[in-house]
Amino acid sequence: xxxxxxxxxxxxxxxxxxxxxxxxxxxxxxxxxxxxxxxxxxxxxxxxxxxxxxxxxxxxxxxxxxxxxxxxxxxxxxxxxxxxxxxxxxxxxxxxxxxxxxxxxxxxxxxxxxxxxxxxxxxxxxxxxxxxxxxxxxxxxxxxxxxxxxxxxxxxxxxxxxxxxxxxxxxxxxxxxxxxxxxxxxxxxxxxxxxxxxxxxxxxxxxxxxxxxxxxxxxxxxxxxxxxxxxxxxxxxxxxxxxxxxxxxxxxxxxxxxxxxxxxxxxxxxxxxxxxxxxxxxxxxxxxxxxxxxxxxxxxxxxxxxxxxx
Ligand SMILES: [Mn+2]
Numbered sequence: 626x627x628x629x630x631x632x633x634x635x636x637x638x639x640x641x642x643x644x645x646x647x648x649x650x651x652x653x654x655x656x657x658x659x660x661x662x663x664x665x666x667x668x669x670x671x672x673x674x675x676x677x678x679x680x681x682x683x684x685x686x687x688x689x690x691x692x693x694x695x696x697x698x699x700x701x702x703x704x705x706x707x708x709x710x711x712x713x714x715x716x717x718x719x720x721x722x723x724x725x726x727x728x729x730x731x732x733x734x735x736x737x738x739x740x741x742x743x744x745x746x747x748x749x750x751x752x753x754x755x756x757x758x759x760x761x762x763x764x765x766x767x768x769x770x771x772x773x774x775x776x777x778x779x780x781x782x783x784x785x786x787x788x789x790x791x792x793x794x795x796x797x798x799x800x801x802x803x804x805x806x807x808x809x810x811x812x813x814x815x816x817x818x819x820x821x822x823x824x825x826x827x828x829x830x831x832x833x834x835x836x837x838x839x840x841x842x843x844x845x846x847x848x849x850x851x852x853x854x855x856x857x858x859x860x861x862x863x864x865x866x867x868x869x870x871x872x873x874x875x876x877x878x879x880x881x882x883x884x885x886x887x888x889x890x891x892x893x894x895x896x897x898x899x900x901x902x903x904x905x906x907x908x909x910x911x912x913x914x915x916x917x918x919x920x921x922x923x924x925x926x927x928x929x930x931x932x933x934x935x
Contacts, residue, residue, distance in 0.1 A: 640665035645705035652704035654771030668692035670712040704745040743786035746771030765797025818843035831934035
């Protein structure tokens with residue numbers, strides 16, 4: 626049976642769409658759009674990523690924390706690449722939809738849709754179109770938000786991601802600005818934190834390249850790293866620490882990455898003292914999460930760029 630037919634057969638049953646932990650807009654957007662079609666509850670093992678809270682608010686999405694997958698007839702796992710991302714909520718039986726370059730969840734799945742494209746949301750859009758599913762503004766907003774997130778605001782993306790985004794806007798009566806508004810930091814407190822982080826930043830110049838490094842006291846390091854990047858940094862590194870939990874984000878300018886064969890995500894993976902955490906991203910943007918000492922980690926990062934560029 627085609628997976629789209631499997632999805633269609635779930636309609637009206639007891640369904641759960643399960644996102645990876647720290648669910649981002651791609652996971653939540655895909656889950657929401659799918660849940661509207663089949664009728665499903667949406668769950669996450671522990672928490673939703675901060676940047677996605679506005680999407681939840683806007684679409685009034687109700688998310689179950691740590692649901693028991695055993696109590697549902699069907700579980701569809703979306704946007705997760707590995708069992709570890711589901712923690713204690715890992716179901717015994719599940720379907721899956723995912724786009725990550727490496728996916729180890731598919732081995733034990735009942736079936737699903739796997740295609741290493743730019744986002745899970747474009748895969749869900751593909752399925753829903755195949756099924757002639759009805760679309761509305763909320764579904765469009767969810768899917769478009771996911772595509773926007775996983776293309777890092779269109780800094781990268783395959784042709785289908787761009788095409789799907791345009792089609793979704795048109796089909797659902799949305800504008801680019803409607804979707805972008807979900808990610809503009811409009812909380813005065815957050816803007817203040819970003820300004821302060823920029824003022825507190827240390828600027829290093831190695832081999833002519835500007836490396837800006839700072840800490841922020843609000844859990845929006847990605848926004849701050851982007852702001853420093855837009856200020857003119859060739860490399861922007863922003864850390865946030867809460868207790869011993871550390872979050873670091875980094876942007877690298879394309880010209881520098883190409884010239885010195887740098888990959889932001891890879892740099893985090895191979896940085897001295899950073900082997901204990903999780904790194905993700907791609908060449909021009911990297912994220913890192915771990916337990917550790919933020920000051921020490923940032924010092925190591927600066928040292929690494931000095932070695933690479935100095
Ligand atoms: Mn994704």
